[in-house]
Amino acid sequence: MKQIKRMSLLGLMLxxxxxxxxxxxxxxxxxxxxxxxxxxxxxxxAWGGSDVINDYIRWAGAQVKEKYGVQIKHVKVTDIGDxxxxxxxxxxxxxxxxxxxxxxxxxxxxxxxMKENGLLHAPYTQLxxxxxxxDTENKPTTLMDFTVPVDNLEAPWGMAQLVFMYDSAKVAxxxxxxxxxxxxxRAHPGRVTYPAPPGFHGTTFIKQALLELxxxxxxxxxxxxxxxxxxxxxxxxxxLDELHPLMWRNGTTFTTGASEMKQxxxxxxxxxxxxxNPNEAGNAIASGELPDTIRTYVHKDxxxxxxxxxxxxxxxxxxxxxxxxxxFLMSPEAQARKEDPAVWGDPTILAMNKLSVEQKQLFENFPxxxxxxxxxxxxxxxxxxxxxxVEALEKAWIARYSK
Amino acid sequence: MKSRLRVFPLLTLSAFCVPILLGLxxxxxxxxxxxxxxxAEDFNLHNFRELFVHPAFPGALRASLISGFGAxxxxxxxxxxxxxxxxGSLLWRLLVRLLSPLLAVPHAAFAIGFTFLVAPSxxxxxxxxxxxxxxxxxxxxxxxKDPYGLSLTLALACKEIPFLLLMCISGLNQLDIRRTxxxxxxxGYSRVRIWTRLVLPRLYPQLRxxxxxxxxxxxxxxxxxxxxxxxxxxxxxxxxxRWFNDADVTSRLLGAAGATWLFxxxxxxxxxxxxxxxxxxxxxxxxxxxxxxxxxxxxxxxLGNTLAVAVMAVxxxxxxxxxxxxxxxxYRFPDLLPTMYSLQFxxxxxxxxxxxxxxxxxxxxxxxxxxxxxxxxxxxxxxxMQQRGRRANGQQIMWLVYMPLLVPQIAFLFxxxxxAVLLHLEGKWLSMVGIHLVFVLPYIFLTLSNVYRSFDxxxxxxxxxxxxxPIQSFFRVKLPMLLKPVAFAMATGFAVSVAQYxxxxxxxxxxxxxxTTETVSLAGGSDRRVIAVYALCQFLLPLLVYCLALFLxxxxxxxxxxxxx
Numbered sequence: 001m002k003q004i005k006r007m008s009l010l011g012l013m014l015x016x017x018x019x020x021x022x023x024x025x026x027x028x029x030x031x032x033x034x035x036x037x038x039x040x041x042x043x044x045x046a047w048g049g050s051d052v053i054n055d056y057i058r059w060a061g062a063q064v065k066e067k068y069g070v071q072i073k074h075v076k077v078t079d080i081g082d083x084x085x086x087x088x089x090x091x092x093x094x095x096x097x098x099x100x101x102x103x104x105x106x107x108x109x110x111x112x113x114m115k116e117n118g119l120l121h122a123p124y125t126q127l128x129x130x131x132x133x134x135d136t137e138n139k140p141t142t143l144m145d146f147t148v149p150v151d152n153l154e155a156p157w158g159m160a161q162l163v164f165m166y167d168s169a170k171v172a173x174x175x176x177x178x179x180x181x182x183x184x185x186r187a188h189p190g191r192v193t194y195p196a197p198p199g200f201h202g203t204t205f206i207k208q209a210l211l212e213l214x215x216x217x218x219x220x221x222x223x224x225x226x227x228x229x230x231x232x233x234x235x236x237x238x239x240l241d242e243l244h245p246l247m248w249r250n251g252t253t254f255t256t257g258a259s260e261m262k263q264x265x266x267x268x269x270x271x272x273x274x275x276x277n278p279n280e281a282g283n284a285i286a287s288g289e290l291p292d293t294i295r296t297y298v299h300k301d302x303x304x305x306x307x308x309x310x311x312x313x314x315x316x317x318x319x320x321x322x323x324x325x326x327x328f329l330m331s332p333e334a335q336a337r338k339e340d341p342a343v344w345g346d347p348t349i350l351a352m353n354k355l356s357v358e359q360k361q362l363f364e365n366f367p368x369x370x371x372x373x374x375x376x377x378x379x380x381x382x383x384x385x386x387x388x389x390v391e392a393l394e395k396a397w398i399a400r401y402s403k
Numbered sequence: 404m405k406s407r408l409r410v411f412p413l414l415t416l417s418a419f420c421v422p423i424l425l426g427l428x429x430x431x432x433x434x435x436x437x438x439x440x441x442x443a444e445d446f447n448l449h450n451f452r453e454l455f456v457h458p459a460f461p462g463a464l465r466a467s468l469i470s471g472f473g474a475x476x477x478x479x480x481x482x483x484x485x486x487x488x489x490x491g492s493l494l495w496r497l498l499v500r501l502l503s504p505l506l507a508v509p510h511a512a513f514a515i516g517f518t519f520l521v522a523p524s525x526x527x528x529x530x531x532x533x534x535x536x537x538x539x540x541x542x543x544x545x546x547x548k549d550p551y552g553l554s555l556t557l558a559l560a561c562k563e564i565p566f567l568l569l570m571c572i573s574g575l576n577q578l579d580i581r582r583t584x585x586x587x588x589x590x591g592y593s594r595v596r597i598w599t600r601l602v603l604p605r606l607y608p609q610l611r612x613x614x615x616x617x618x619x620x621x622x623x624x625x626x627x628x629x630x631x632x633x634x635x636x637x638x639x640x641x642x643x644x645r646w647f648n649d650a651d652v653t654s655r656l657l658g659a660a661g662a663t664w665l666f667x668x669x670x671x672x673x674x675x676x677x678x679x680x681x682x683x684x685x686x687x688x689x690x691x692x693x694x695x696x697x698x699x700x701x702x703x704x705x706l707g708n709t710l711a712v713a714v715m716a717v718x719x720x721x722x723x724x725x726x727x728x729x730x731x732x733x734y735r736f737p738d739l740l741p742t743m744y745s746l747q748f749x750x751x752x753x754x755x756x757x758x759x760x761x762x763x764x765x766x767x768x769x770x771x772x773x774x775x776x777x778x779x780x781x782x783x784x785x786x787x788m789q790q791r792g793r794r795a796n797g798q799q800i801m802w803l804v805y806m807p808l809l810v811p812q813i814a815f816l817f818x819x820x821x822x823a824v825l826l827h828l829e830g831k832w833l834s835m836v837g838i839h840l841v842f843v844l845p846y847i848f849l850t851l852s853n854v855y856r857s858f859d860x861x862x863x864x865x866x867x868x869x870x871x872x873p874i875q876s877f878f879r880v881k882l883p884m885l886l887k888p889v890a891f892a893m894a895t896g897f898a899v900s901v902a903q904y905x906x907x908x909x910x911x912x913x914x915x916x917x918x919t920t921e922t923v924s925l926a927g928g929s930d931r932r933v934i935a936v937y938a939l940c941q942f943l944l945p946l947l948v949y950c951l952a953l954f955l956x957x958x959x960x961x962x963x964x965x966x967x968x
Binding site for chain 1: 524912
């Protein structure tokens with residue numbers, strides 16, 4: 001009996017071994033990448049404003065160090081746009097190898113800028129074994145980043161959707177669209193604010209407002225150059241002009257991003273906050289950063305959703321190490337951990353129907369806290385405007401309000 | 404020995420002159436439109452025109468001028484008033500003892516503590532809420548990041564007062580205050596009159612350069628202004644920093660123009676200060692001997708005590724509020740103390756901060772060691788030259804030493820960065836230590852030079868007579884006897900290196916994450932509890948080194964009574 005058990009165990013292990021050998025042996029190119037990656041040190045330039053995310057990156061780095069011998073160094077940046085500028089300067093200075101940045105966490109206008117300027121590594125995501133598990137069919141934003149084709153130049157990492165937060169102990173009914181927000185600000189002067197563009201949270205809020213308020217939403221799907229910017233955005237500026245005097249600090253000062261908003265919400269200085277992570281409130285309640293009366297809500301006609309990506313830089317000398325890291329970050333193991341609200345709470349990019357039963361199990365049984373909305377409650381996801389709108393909106397906002 | 408020593412002034416000069424001049428030219432060229440790396444190759448004034456019409460420019464300039472001049476004048480006034488009212492008292496002695504730790508506090512950590520203190524949800528409002536104020540939610544007050552930069556001004560002034568006080572002390576040491584005081588009093592002058600008529604005119608020349616350094620620093624500071632300064636628009640220096648780092652690389656030209664403008668602004672401000680000084684001396688010359696014995700200012704002498712206590716209290720409270728936040732788990736307004744405590748942010752934070760702390764320590768230690776060797780070499784050379792009857796021009800040397808403190812960092816770091824990229828030197832240990840050395844050198848020189856110059860030469864004469872070797876005498880007699888001031892100067896240099904934010908950012912290429920760069924980037928909007936842990940680490944590292952500098956010599960010479968003090 002014992003013998004049989006041992007035999008079957010052996011058989012199982014053999015099968016497993018064969019399976020991995022088959023999976024890996026299938027693609028000599030990937031084998032080659034794995035081999036080259038060993039011992040490389042990858043400088044991963046990523047937004048470092050969230051402690052939760054920094055911890056997750058640290059965990060993932062330790063995993064790939066152990067599994068593949070790749071060392072990850074997280075360079076915490078405040079705005080990834082800065083890094084794009086530096087890479088461009090390196091390219092202009094003729095540095096085509098040995099760049100200081102290997103891997104970046106980007107999307108939207110920064111991706112567009114890198115793509116247009118040829119700052120990205122040759123298309124590579126098709127080489128990554130875990131890319132096959134991505135839900136490209138039901139998540140169109142994994143293929144079109146702010147309507148710009150991804151073309152295998154960047155690997156999807158996570159899904160984001162703009163959500164708002166309020167303290168149910170202080171606010172009975174949160175505003176469900178921009179008009180209600182204005183009324184809310186009138187009723188609670190000095191207790192509403194939003195982050196300043198060009199920080200990405202601020203820019204997203206502006207885009208959300210524009211999508212809700214403009215009379216010609218179809219213009220936003222195309223490049224900004226093809227439409228009458230002044231006419232399309234006029235309702236937005238009218239709205240902001242009315243909102244700002246009612247805001248926190250009379251609209252003369254803005255927050256830097258969602259993290260600062262969260263603190264002010266905890267202090268009770270403001271009544272509404274926002275986040276790009278639908279699980280942020282639950283996560284912050286768990287860590288004691290927010291009280292357990294905080295709830296999440298979205299605007300009734302839907303909020304902006306997008307995908308955030310990982311891209312290898314053209315002059316990186318450790319592209320293989322970066323790819324191995326990316327492949328790990330896309331693995332069911334890493335994606336499931338990322339989706340756990342107790343860890344980060346960032347929704348996965350993987351398709352559940354492409355996973356094995358065991359892999360699927362990793363994604364089940366997350367405790368969904370009181371503060372987290374169900375997929376149904378999250379409602380419709382609105383697509384990002386074309387990437388070119390970002391810069392135009394930011395420039396116009398700064399010219400109007402940065403005085 | 405002679406010829407070898409002569410190398411040191413040359414080496415030291417080039418260690419900071421070459422990078423600064425290179426950096427300045429490397430910034431001026433793109434300011435006038437020449438930056439071949441991004442395809443700009445013709446000289447023009449276009450960037451300056453664009454700078455002047457930029458919507459954020461007037462507001463940024465206003466905020467810079469207010470915080471620059473405001474902080475300098477406030478710090479100068481307060482430090483002089485504190486000195487004149489409490490010099491020699493018990494409080495004065497306490498203050499003097501606390502100066503080194505106060506000086507060692509990095510600006511960024513201080514600014515973060517200051518924010519946690521004075522913000523509408525900060526400790527001060529919590530102290531009196533809701534009992535006295537009735538606030539259940541923080542008031543909508545603009546006590547930090549106000550558009551005029553007033554909170555920035557106040558924080559900068561608080562941070563600079565200890566520095567100017569230290570400079571007052573070292574200036575006073577060179578004057579015979581006790582006798583001045585006797586004579587003054589025997590002639591019936593009031594305390595304030597003695598100081599304004601007899602002491603200050605002789606003290607100010609000693610303060611001139613430090614005050615100008617404070618002015619240049621306050622006009623161009625970036626890290627403190629990011630944390631405490633206005634955001635829309637920020638101060639000019641922060642705006643320039645943003646342009647240099649913008650995703651749109653053509654913004655670098657605008658940044659270079661802004662940096663050049665800031666350089667001119669600082670130069671003009673220094674000129675203005677010197678002219679004002681001249682004007683005041685000329686106008687007041689007659690009044691100095693008008694015989695007036697008292698002044699209404701005597702009635703507000705007590706203000707000095709209050710100010711001294713306030714300066715110490717603010718720093719102590721900054722430290723305490725950081726401590727509270729670092730141990731907090733749940734800490735909501737208007738609770739005075741956290742309702743729940745946790746050690747998790749310390750265990751996690753210390754784990755995460757290990758690498759930045761290590762990098763900070765190594766860069767600081769290397770720069771300090773290089774700095775102390777260069778400075779001792781220079782001073783020894785000077786002493787030997789003096790023995791041969793050649794005197795160096797002290798005033799000129801001082802202006803040179805102060806150069807890295809008078810030229811705004813943001814005005815030349817971009818030029819160094821582009822040069823470093825061209826030479827493939829960015830993000831290397833060598834360039835990192837080199838750029839820190841530029842700022843460490845002057846402080847080491849300032850802290851060590853007076854003591855070193857006043858070392859009794861007869862010790863060396865005896866030692867050389869006995870051993871026959873100047874080198875041996877130097878290492879076995881002079882250096883051990885000077886170990887205490889040398890260790891103190893090294894601790895000062897180290898503290899300066901720890902506090903460097905911009906140089907690390909511009910030359911480190913993101914590969915050198917020091918505790919300071921991490922703290923400032925976290926301060927941009929992370930969890931306050933995490934920020935507090937990082938700020939405290941930044942606080943404690945230089946403090947530890949100061950303690951080491953204090954106790955190591957005492958321990959080493961524990962059996963030599965005469966060297967205990």
